Amino acid sequence: MQLSVIILNYNVSYFLRQCVLTVQEALVGIDSEIIIVDNHSSDDSCAMVKKYFPEIKLVENKENVGFSKANNQGVAIAKGAYVCILNPDIAVPKNVFKKSLEFANTKSDLGALGVRLIDGTGNFLPESKRNIPKPKVVFNKITGIKSTKNSYYASQIDQTEIGEVSVLVGAFMLLKTTVYKEVDGFDEDYFMYGEDIDLSFKLLKAGYKNYYLGDITVLHYKGESTTKDKTYLKRFYGAMHIFYKKHFKSNSIFKTLVFLGVSMAKFVNIFRNSSSVSTSNNPENYFLLSDNIGFLKKLSKASEIELKSLSKSAVTDVKTFNSYFIFDANYISYEKIFKAMDFLKNKGNTFRIRPVDSDFIIGSDSSNTKGDVFDFSNDQVTK
Template identity: 40%
Template sequence: MKVSVVIVSYKVPYHLMLCLTSLQKATTGIKTEIIVIDNASNDQTHMLILKYFPNVKYIQNQTNDGFSKANNIAIHQALGEYICLVNPDTILSETCIKSVIEKHQSIKNCGILGLRLIDGTGHFLPESKINTLTLKVAALKMLGFSKHYYNNNISEQGEGQTATLVGAFMCFKKQDYEQLQGLDEDYFMYGEDIDLSYQFIKKGFQNYYLGSEKIIHFKGESTLRDKIYFKRFFDSVKLFFRKHYSNSKLMIGLVSVFFHVAKYFKKIKMAKKEKTEINFNSVYLFSDDILLIENLKPLFNQEVKLLNNVERHQKKFENDLIIFDPSVSSYLEIIDFMIKQRRGNNLFRFIIPQSNILIGSDSSTSQARVMTF
């Protein structure tokens, strides 16, 4: 077995369907097993996998014990030479798995290899490559200054060494992972990817960012706007310092001061924040299925315009909503189109194959919306 793809799922059945559909194409020709481990979602996840993805290995946890523990259970059972950790709210291009394996094999002492993450509007997610977490970096991050947190020495489309990679997509050798402590189960959510990246570096490996390959990650980092995330980030920082730094007590004391200062200003900022309604001019459907038009029309209370392949590439889109039918376009083509059109303030939706579900996200900080037509 060459690759084991591990996905931890929790109450995102339709996001998972879209992810698995893209994964089937991304692993074509590669000896792969896909393992989905569900953290007690108690929803239709298992039923949908049985119906549409019978070849997926499914593990049902009885309780939600967090991201790290679920991954460790699945990795222990995995048979692949390589492990790819993939979030359920991602869409993979057809070339990404093959490319990251080939790149990983070409790099001496490669630990974790990550790739370029794109949000639901086609914009780059800077957390695709992160610097080492230090007191200065953590303090500035909580105060809203992320310049030193992200690795800006590598361009969006470039490649090179980086200290930290994000858990939305990680590729590493199973035998290398087994030399480490592994994903620390003291981290329930947030911080475990930073910790694992650091473990690989301490063991003498180098982590690597590959910007030529990209995937969509609907739920981008919340940039500490959400108060729950804000607290969890702070708790993860404390745990990381306690584990990896000898002067952790002093560092935790100092970062605590920054946390309380930042929390005060964050509270004021959030109180002033107004909700804005999402508007768009026209709705376009990229499909060959004309019957979809009438089914989609009630969702938007306006005409849905069908565009053929030539028209899609000739038209300039501005403040429009674009619906992709993956049965007529490759995921790589769709992702490239989104990147090309990202400056036009457009919105994007995906039809999940074999369903009447649309999924899309309208910012780097919002979870993908599910719509039934």
């Protein structure tokens, strides 16, 4: 078998369903399997998988064992020569695995491979490619100092370029199963956050190279994976402490300075998070990209909103601000959806997607908060 896709899920049933639908389409023609590891979700995630995807391997944990252990569980039963670690709040284009595997097969020194990630607003997620968070790098990030040589994000490579980077994000990581096991996979000392930095670093130390493919765009809602609350901040900065303890034991002076800086940043971020005020815009227009008149009528009735039909060929000709765009994945491919989002981003526009053959639309207006789901099968809104 060529590829095993491991999807770790926790309480994001709707987003998981979209993820699986896009992954299945992208795996057509590839000898592959999908393995879902559920970390004791309290929603209907497992029931949904059994109903809509009964052929998929589902591991149901009796407790939330964290990111590292759950993914290691998935890889342990994987049959593919390659594994792809994937978040459930991901939507992939049809060519993602074909192009990734073609590139991977040309690199004998491949550690892990990552792609260009965008959030629900169409904006690039800079954590798609990062540098090793050495003390000076982290110091610059904490203090806000701009530095090309010692930046936290790998700004030396453009977001649409292909090249070597030090650290990839765990939301999408593709690597050989043998290499994953050679470096003992994700370190289970990390419960959540920091595991991808640690794995990337272990691969480099083992003599491998990590590659970033900026010509492949993948949607990562991000806010669905975690809510940016005090628990998140505690785990994230705790992960940084673990990383330095494991890999920078000899650099005690810098380590102490970074620990102090991290503690200060933790306090500042908690303050910012608790004092932030969310804002929402009132769209002037509502556009639906679909050729299904029945769907348009059903959604208009359920939402009580007048929807304007827009063709996929015309979407990049629209110079519209403060509008609401709904993309029907039965009509327009995810690759074209991502291109349209890129064209229309940062203009006050909002984006939602109807996954293939689904009675709901989903999206997210911030990579720091959970997204919205409008389930029009029962005319209800879920957040």
